[in-house]
Amino acid sequence: MRDFREFVTIGFNNLRVYRLRSTLSLIGIIIGITAVVTIASIGEGSKSKIRKELKKMGTELISIFPKPVYFEQSENYSVSVTTDQFPLTKNDLLSIKKNASSVGNITEMIQKGHELGKECVVVWGIDVDFQDIAIVNVLQGRFINRIDIDMRRNICAIEMNRVAQKALKGTPKIGDLVSFGNRSYRIVGLVKREAFWIQRFTEMMDVYVPISVLEEEGSENKGYYAKAVSEDRLSNATYEIETILQSRRLGKKIFKAQSYGEYLKMQNKIIRVVTLVVGGVALLSLLVGSIGIMNVMLVSVGERTREIGIRIALGALRSDILLQFLIEAIILCIAGGIIGIIVGLIIAWIAAPLLQVPFIISWIVVFIGVTFSVFVGILSGLYPAFKASKLDPIEALRYE
């Protein structure tokens, strides 16, 4: 049995002697591994961010809205205008509650757009189940309750965000009056909604009022928010809702049920595609690096022809010679890999806050870096090592 460590020692020795050449040949590998590690790390960070957001938003949530007929463009925002030919009714809601077994909870709601100063305000007419489905936390005061809805009270709860602060000129006080359109509401609570993060082109202020108040003004833009019994039955729930609504409307598909989980899955997919594309470029640079290493190894085999002859005369097997050169290439690439991993992680650490993703040192990333560098080492070392092992010892000994 060979003392395997000796191959490693010999390898290190040779690399140390040709320090400059080794370092130069490493640059390609370093760049490649750096790119792979950076991308993998940022990718992991993005995924974890999305996973967190998914959890926060509630992956089991579904929104049901009439399909927009056209969009109305205003100076600051666009509003989707829908047909009121087949509005959603209380009976639709009851039918879904009764027949859709994958739906855990469902609530109806109306959204209306207003302006307050220069800010856009969305007034949500909500029912009691909204608090549970949208996960509304009360920061101050209280949220809208059954009695408010039954009594059609002109009260509101305000979603606290930057826009609300701006539109109301500071934090509003409980008991104050605010007006949207031609109606005034008394503020009963300041709240924060966890679910239903909605992608908007401009930030808006959200205000919650009893649905009964808005119903008095007509039922435009009525929609449902639903929650599946569990995350894995989300698509069942979506399908059930759509089927029930369609069957109640002579087979016409006027409503679109959309789950937030799916939306986020799509975003995940986009990230994956980007990772793959950039990762491909990184692999390409690894390939170029690998050719560089191969070149250096070939030069090294040429220079050490005599050494190979001596070693064979002293009893080395061809496989010993092969292994020695292969290990040298692998050492070279692992060294490049380690540097690449460190540089890659540093870049990821700098870039993560800029891209608003958390910085994560995952073992998968390090593992990928090391695996790739060993792989490149074998890839680039195999041919030169094979060539070295095939040298004729007599010719090699004669070689000057």
Add this chain to the structure above:
Amino acid sequence: MLISISNGWKIYNKGPQEVTALREIDLKIKKGEYIAITGPSGSGKSTLLHILGCLDIPKKGEYRFDEKRVDGLSEREIAGIRNKRIGFVFQFFNLLPRINILQNVGVPLFYAGEKKDKREKWAYEALKKVDMEHRALHSPNELSGGEKQRAAIARAIVNDPDIILADEPTGNLDTKTGLNILNLFGYLNEEGRTVIIVSHDLRIAKRAKRVISLQDGMIEKQ
């Protein structure tokens, strides 16, 4: 019989030409002999040495090492013979430049599969035998020609081989140093080792117990 070549031929194909390096070689060598192989350059000395050292095989005829046909052995067996049964000494010393003398002497032990502590111990003992232990941790390029050759001899004997094969071992040394090295070979022969030296050096022919002289690839006298 340790070594026997019968009707050995070596023919090289150099482009369209055929070059006959050795012809009709019949040679028997017993254990413990001290042999000088002489002849002008191009007479086939080196080729014969390569065949004796199992680095090459004759194109025709047969070569038996320790009664076994070498061309019938596996690569592993032949490498084993080179490693354990034969010690090579070269004209240009052929020490590996990037490792120290102790490590150089230990190389055959490494290919014999010995662990590091044994390699160092035995390499050191071999260096002692040639009075070179004080140079153990030096790099080869810090040594004089004579010192290099002594280190190379230490490397040749580190695995305790039966045969020492030397190719012009004094060719690159001054007269006095060469003499020193020759004394060393004499000593190794006295120990019971078979010593075979290829050389122009007349002093070697004088010391050897048997001289084989080659001319145009044939054995002229033995």
